[in-house]
Amino acid sequence: MYTDEQLVKKSLKGDVAAFEELVLRYQNKVYALAYRYMGNEEDAYDITQEIFLKAFRSLRTFKGNSSFGTWLYRVATNVCLDELRRRKRRVIPLSLDEPLATEDGDELEKDIIDPSPGADIIYERREFSEYIWTFLNQMKPEHKTIIVLRDMMDLSYEEIAQILNCSVGTVKSRLNRARNILRKKIEEKELLF
Amino acid sequence: MxxxxxxxxxxxxxxxxxxxxxxxxxxxxxxxxxxxxxxxxxxxxxxxxxxKMEVPPCPEGLVLDVRKRIVEEKNKVFSLREAAKPKRQGWMAAGIAGIALLIGIYINSILPVENIAFLWRDKDSEAGKNVAIVGKGPLDRIMGITGIGKEEKRVAQAPFTEDEDNDGGNVAVTDKETVKPAVPGKKSAGGIYVAEQLAAQIKVGDIDKSTQEVIKLAQASGAEYKIVDSMQPLSGEATKTIELAVEKDKADSIIQQLSLLGEVSDTSRNQVSLTEQYNKVQEEINILNEKIAQAEKEGNAEAKADLEKKLQELNGVKNDIEGKMAKITLKVYLVENVKP
Structure with a gap:
C-alpha cells in the first residue's frame, strides 16, 4: 500500500489512478466538511467534486510540509469559503413582489434571508444541531470556518492553524470570538436558553 | 478576577x-x-x-464523477468547440517590446531537452518499426542551455491521415537528424500537430504585485493571458494560476523574465496533440470544397453560398488551431511565500 505522499508523486506524473486512490481515502472526510458548510447533500456533493478537482489542479503546491490530509482540508476550506462568498454576493434581498432582474437580463427568484425559524419549527426538528447550524450559517465565512473545523470536524488547534496558515494563538482568539458571536446570536432569539 | x-x-x-x-x-x-x-x-x-449534527455518508460514484471532470477539463483546453469559439474576453494584447534579461529558467522536462521526439507505430506498416519526428524550438534551446531534463520518449498516437513519407514502411529518423516540427497550415512529415504547454511554479513575496508583473510582461510581449484560478489568501497559501499564450520566438525572453519573479520549481512540459482535430477539420474543408465545386457545376448559387459560409467557419476553426500551434502556453503558478 502506498503512502499519501507516494500517491501524490504518482499523480503528479500523470497517474490518474493514484489520484483516485487519494479520493477514495479522503472522500468521506471531505464530504463531511462540505456537508457541514453547505447543509445539504446535493451542494455538499458538488462542492466535494470541486474540492478534489481543485486539489488535482493544485497538487504541485503540496510540498509535504504538512500531512496530505491537512493540505487537502486547506484546499477544501478555500473552496467552501469561495462558494460561501460567491453565494453571499448573489443573494440580494429586495422587494418580495417583483422578480429580480440581473445585468444579463435574466430574472432571479428572490432569496429572502430569514434563516432563523420560529419556535414551532424548532420543535419539529429532530435535531437541535440543525437549528443551531442555521445560526452558524448566518455568520461570516471566517467565523463559520473556525467553528466548523473545531466543533464539527473535531480538529485540534494545531491542525486548524496549519489549515488556516496561522498561529495557534490566532486560532484560539478567532475561535473564542466566533463562539461568542454564535452564542449571542442564539441568545438574541431567546429560544434556547 | x-x-x-x-x-x-x-x-x-x-x-x-x-x-x-x-x-x-x-x-x-x-x-x-x-x-x-x-x-x-x-x-x-x-x-x-x-x-452531533448528522452527516450522511458520501454518495457512491464520487471517484467516477471526479475522473469524468478531470478528463473533461483536460479535453476542454483544446477542444474543437473551444477552437471554434475562442474566448476573447479577458485576453489582451499590446505591442510594447519586451526586455530580455539574463537569468535562465530551470525547467525539468518530461520530454528530451534538445530534441523532442515523437515515436509512433504506423498502423499501416510493418510492426516494430518506428518513425521519429524531431523538433527543435527556442524553448528546447533554453532547456538545452540549462542542461536539465531527462531523455525520455513518448509514444504518440498514429497520425490520422496517410503520409507519403510513411508509405512502404516507416522511415527511421534518429535523434541527430532534425525534421522541422509541424508548420501551421501545412502537413508536416507524419502530420503531427501539437500545442506546447509549459508549466512552472514561482514562489513570490507578494502575489498581487507579481500577478501584475506577469500581466505587464504579457502585455509588453503581446502575449494573450488569462488568470485561470486563484485561492483565497485568508487561509492557506495564496496561489494564482496565469496562462500566457506566447509566440514561440518570444517565449524564451518571457520565461527568463518570469524566472526573476521568484524561486522557480515544479516545472513540467506537455504537448497536446491537435493532430486529430486538425485532420478532421482539413478533411471537412476538402469535402466542402468538393461540394462547392459540385454546386457551381450545377449552377445552384444558393447552395454554393450556404456551403461557402460553412467553409468560412471551418477555416476559422483551422486558423485557431494553427494559432495554437504557433504559440506556446505558459502556465504560471504563483505561490505566495508566506513568512512564518
Whole structure:
C-alpha cells in the first residue's frame, strides 16, 4: 500500500489512478466538511467534486510540509469559503413582489434571508444541531470556518492553524470570538436558553 | 478576577487549551460567578449540538464523477468547440517590446531537452518499426542551455491521415537528424500537430504585485493571458494560476523574465496533440470544397453560398488551431511565500 505522499508523486506524473486512490481515502472526510458548510447533500456533493478537482489542479503546491490530509482540508476550506462568498454576493434581498432582474437580463427568484425559524419549527426538528447550524450559517465565512473545523470536524488547534496558515494563538482568539458571536446570536432569539 | 478577563479564556478552557495558571484562575472564578458558569455551559452546549449534527455518508460514484471532470477539463483546453469559439474576453494584447534579461529558467522536462521526439507505430506498416519526428524550438534551446531534463520518449498516437513519407514502411529518423516540427497550415512529415504547454511554479513575496508583473510582461510581449484560478489568501497559501499564450520566438525572453519573479520549481512540459482535430477539420474543408465545386457545376448559387459560409467557419476553426500551434502556453503558478 502506498503512502499519501507516494500517491501524490504518482499523480503528479500523470497517474490518474493514484489520484483516485487519494479520493477514495479522503472522500468521506471531505464530504463531511462540505456537508457541514453547505447543509445539504446535493451542494455538499458538488462542492466535494470541486474540492478534489481543485486539489488535482493544485497538487504541485503540496510540498509535504504538512500531512496530505491537512493540505487537502486547506484546499477544501478555500473552496467552501469561495462558494460561501460567491453565494453571499448573489443573494440580494429586495422587494418580495417583483422578480429580480440581473445585468444579463435574466430574472432571479428572490432569496429572502430569514434563516432563523420560529419556535414551532424548532420543535419539529429532530435535531437541535440543525437549528443551531442555521445560526452558524448566518455568520461570516471566517467565523463559520473556525467553528466548523473545531466543533464539527473535531480538529485540534494545531491542525486548524496549519489549515488556516496561522498561529495557534490566532486560532484560539478567532475561535473564542466566533463562539461568542454564535452564542449571542442564539441568545438574541431567546429560544434556547 | 473580573468576568471580562475570564470570558476570553472560556473558549480555550473548554478545549483544554489553557495553561495551568489560567486553568486555576478560570476554576476559581467559575466557582463564584454563576453568570460566567452559565456562559460556559451554553458554549459547551452549542459546540456539542454542532458536533452531533448528522452527516450522511458520501454518495457512491464520487471517484467516477471526479475522473469524468478531470478528463473533461483536460479535453476542454483544446477542444474543437473551444477552437471554434475562442474566448476573447479577458485576453489582451499590446505591442510594447519586451526586455530580455539574463537569468535562465530551470525547467525539468518530461520530454528530451534538445530534441523532442515523437515515436509512433504506423498502423499501416510493418510492426516494430518506428518513425521519429524531431523538433527543435527556442524553448528546447533554453532547456538545452540549462542542461536539465531527462531523455525520455513518448509514444504518440498514429497520425490520422496517410503520409507519403510513411508509405512502404516507416522511415527511421534518429535523434541527430532534425525534421522541422509541424508548420501551421501545412502537413508536416507524419502530420503531427501539437500545442506546447509549459508549466512552472514561482514562489513570490507578494502575489498581487507579481500577478501584475506577469500581466505587464504579457502585455509588453503581446502575449494573450488569462488568470485561470486563484485561492483565497485568508487561509492557506495564496496561489494564482496565469496562462500566457506566447509566440514561440518570444517565449524564451518571457520565461527568463518570469524566472526573476521568484524561486522557480515544479516545472513540467506537455504537448497536446491537435493532430486529430486538425485532420478532421482539413478533411471537412476538402469535402466542402468538393461540394462547392459540385454546386457551381450545377449552377445552384444558393447552395454554393450556404456551403461557402460553412467553409468560412471551418477555416476559422483551422486558423485557431494553427494559432495554437504557433504559440506556446505558459502556465504560471504563483505561490505566495508566506513568512512564518
Amino acid at each position: 473580573r468576568c471580562n478577563q475570564i470570558k476570553d479564556l472560556l473558549s480555550p478552557y473548554m478545549d483544554g487549551m489553557t495553561n495551568e495558571k489560567e486553568n486555576r484562575l478560570v476554576k476559581e472564578h467559575l466557582a463564584e460567578c454563576p453568570s460566567c458558569r452559565e456562559e460556559l455551559e451554553r458554549m459547551q452546549f452549542i459546540a456539542l449540538c454542532l458536533n
